[in-house]
Amino acid sequence: MNKRQFGYAALTASALTAAAIAPAIASSLGGPLELADEGTFFVGGQVVRSEYPGTPNAVVGGAGAGSITINQMYVHYRIPKVVSAPPIVMVHGSGHTGVTYETTPDGREGWATYFARKGFPVYVVDHAGRGRSGFNPTPINRARAQSDAKSIPDIPLPTRERAWQSFHFGATYPNLYPGSRFPGEAIDQYFSQLVPNAEVTLGETGTETVAALVALLDRIGPAIVIVHSQSGGYGLDLVRQRTDKIRALVDVEGSCGPLSADDVAKQFTKVPMLAVWGDNTVGASGPNSDGRRNNCAATIGAIRTAGGSAKFLLLPEAGIKGNTHMMMMDKNNLEIADLLIAWLAEVGARK
Amino acid sequence: MNKRQFGYAALTASALTAAAIAPAIASSLGGPLELADEGTFFVGGQVVRSEYPGTPNAVVGGAGAGSITINQMYVHYRIPKVVSAPPIVMVHGSGHTGVTYETTPDGREGWATYFARKGFPVYVVDHAGRGRSGFNPTPINRARAQSDAKSIPDIPLPTRERAWQSFHFGATYPNLYPGSRFPGEAIDQYFSQLVPNAEVTLGETGTETVAALVALLDRIGPAIVIVHSQSGGYGLDLVRQRTDKIRALVDVEGSCGPLSADDVAKQFTKVPMLAVWGDNTVGASGPNSDGRRNNCAATIGAIRTAGGSAKFLLLPEAGIKGNTHMMMMDKNNLEIADLLIAWLAEVGARK
Numbered sequence: 001m002n003k004r005q006f007g008y009a010a011l012t013a014s015a016l017t018a019a020a021i022a023p024a025i026a027s028s029l030g031g032p033l034e035l036a037d038e039g040t041f042f043v044g045g046q047v048v049r050s051e052y053p054g055t056p057n058a059v060v061g062g063a064g065a066g067s068i069t070i071n072q073m074y075v076h077y078r079i080p081k082v083v084s085a086p087p088i089v090m091v092h093g094s095g096h097t098g099v100t101y102e103t104t105p106d107g108r109e110g111w112a113t114y115f116a117r118k119g120f121p122v123y124v125v126d127h128a129g130r131g132r133s134g135f136n137p138t139p140i141n142r143a144r145a146q147s148d149a150k151s152i153p154d155i156p157l158p159t160r161e162r163a164w165q166s167f168h169f170g171a172t173y174p175n176l177y178p179g180s181r182f183p184g185e186a187i188d189q190y191f192s193q194l195v196p197n198a199e200v201t202l203g204e205t206g207t208e209t210v211a212a213l214v215a216l217l218d219r220i221g222p223a224i225v226i227v228h229s230q231s232g233g234y235g236l237d238l239v240r241q242r243t244d245k246i247r248a249l250v251d252v253e254g255s256c257g258p259l260s261a262d263d264v265a266k267q268f269t270k271v272p273m274l275a276v277w278g279d280n281t282v283g284a285s286g287p288n289s290d291g292r293r294n295n296c297a298a299t300i301g302a303i304r305t306a307g308g309s310a311k312f313l314l315l316p317e318a319g320i321k322g323n324t325h326m327m328m329m330d331k332n333n334l335e336i337a338d339l340l341i342a343w344l345a346e347v348g349a350r351k
Numbered sequence: 352m353n354k355r356q357f358g359y360a361a362l363t364a365s366a367l368t369a370a371a372i373a374p375a376i377a378s379s380l381g382g383p384l385e386l387a388d389e390g391t392f393f394v395g396g397q398v399v400r401s402e403y404p405g406t407p408n409a410v411v412g413g414a415g416a417g418s419i420t421i422n423q424m425y426v427h428y429r430i431p432k433v434v435s436a437p438p439i440v441m442v443h444g445s446g447h448t449g450v451t452y453e454t455t456p457d458g459r460e461g462w463a464t465y466f467a468r469k470g471f472p473v474y475v476v477d478h479a480g481r482g483r484s485g486f487n488p489t490p491i492n493r494a495r496a497q498s499d500a501k502s503i504p505d506i507p508l509p510t511r512e513r514a515w516q517s518f519h520f521g522a523t524y525p526n527l528y529p530g531s532r533f534p535g536e537a538i539d540q541y542f543s544q545l546v547p548n549a550e551v552t553l554g555e556t557g558t559e560t561v562a563a564l565v566a567l568l569d570r571i572g573p574a575i576v577i578v579h580s581q582s583g584g585y586g587l588d589l590v591r592q593r594t595d596k597i598r599a600l601v602d603v604e605g606s607c608g609p610l611s612a613d614d615v616a617k618q619f620t621k622v623p624m625l626a627v628w629g630d631n632t633v634g635a636s637g638p639n640s641d642g643r644r645n646n647c648a649a650t651i652g653a654i655r656t657a658g659g660s661a662k663f664l665l666l667p668e669a670g671i672k673g674n675t676h677m678m679m680m681d682k683n684n685l686e687i688a689d690l691l692i693a694w695l696a697e698v699g700a701r702k
Binding site: 134157161193 | 378379380383384385386387388389390391392393396398401404405406407408415416417418419420423425427432448449450453454458460461464477482483485486487488491492494495497498499500501503504505506507508509510511512513524539540542543544545546547548549
């Protein structure tokens, strides 16, 4: 079966499972991973009362309503045996979770373990309300209980067709751009990692994740932060709120503002910033194209003019062609990682 | 602030973050973790067309409807440098994700890394529709679009009050049973890991996870399987569908049937089975109490009578008191893990 051809037809589980992916016990890593520590914790969040936590929730001698935790953020850390670089926080974009930075869809090493093997303590998060950071089912359950369909939040999950264009895999699903570095043979694995943006159930979308990222920096101390796409703006807010705790900001095809002159002068001249863009964004549709990219170029220019350390890196201009919005899983993802590490060294954030 | 006393009041993010948890770069592990490989992949799932994938999803020259992947299951694997035991699959219960088996709420080592350090290749999953295995937002978005509130799925998230009783932390939240081994000082961290059972959006709840577990065993080969609570029944279905691929089944306070005499004779005499139960379940409220426990004792008895290798382990009867439904994160969680490993050796499933 040609995996690029199944349009709308439902596949059997076995067909999807049979996609070209990593062997079970394999070498997805480029070498052994020796960790001093590895584990998970949560940051941020509040305890609130929910009148509609779903069924069953009745307690003995009580009703179904009760206390739930919302807005918390899941963090997975990998601390290498030999630490030779600052901590690095990896934040995903819309429709994704921290899986963005794990094993690539075609079973190669992702940035999370690669940076750990390069000496960085790595912290991968799931946005508040998404993935292993639970969402709040209350507005959904309440809408049902009160027959108030209009109050149901709109919960987006990127379709393949939409993602294909927005993430610059190709002009129309399922055809890749010529020379694309995306692992097209593993698109079933890739699309398996997309999740609904269930943070819409939390209220002020994004605010909770920024608050949790602030809590994370307060806990682990100064760190490099990589943001991607939707979380580009979160990275900017983080610089505003914790200027002294960001060793460098790497913004992968995310929003770069616009920033006020005051923001630039007071904060962004103090945090080295790299904006990285892939190929095929010029004239592309969707949010990750000309408007955002030109904005990034302008922001980087403004920071430089103000005396800050900032770089706009359009990969095809640097001779690296075919990268997509998901460059952390493209075929040359470790080459891109090496570029980031070289830039971190340049700006003094590697040590 | 006494963390056990905040009932319904909302906490600030900083208050919750300040809970007693692991330091940032710390020793949650009991020793270094040397891995030959570590990473993630998905199993199972189908590609389906969704008419209501949420906004924005319009493609250029097209509408918002399109293809999405549902029913897939996230798998996180850790392969130790020196493998000395069969693969082990760890499956969580209701309201949880694979975080169940990761670092404990109070920042100690969980079963996932402990078993890896004992030589087992470890595979931790998130049920289909939950956590990093995305759910299907279509029924929710459709209900909104069609003003059909009745069709909204009921999406349960355990409240603290309900969980407190069902998981045998204590008779009433937030008071622990005397002598409880649950890390009560870290309840904010524990409750942060609870997520809604969003698999209700998939259709036949549970079926998808069993199908994905079958796909996982077909991929990695014969394995030990640990199931917990809600997934007890999934473990039984797995034995029915892949008898030859289960080296042993460990059922932690999960359903044990009832099994038909035919099931016992044909399948369950071929798979060593251990049913483990904690303390304070006798006369307790909720699903994890007398009915289920007695059922487990009866099933284990039936398998033994039929000549199979099965054991019913009620921890307090074995002199280990104070364990809760979440024994994989109780203070003596590694003592329990050692008991499991000793039993696996006894039944020949350790090598």
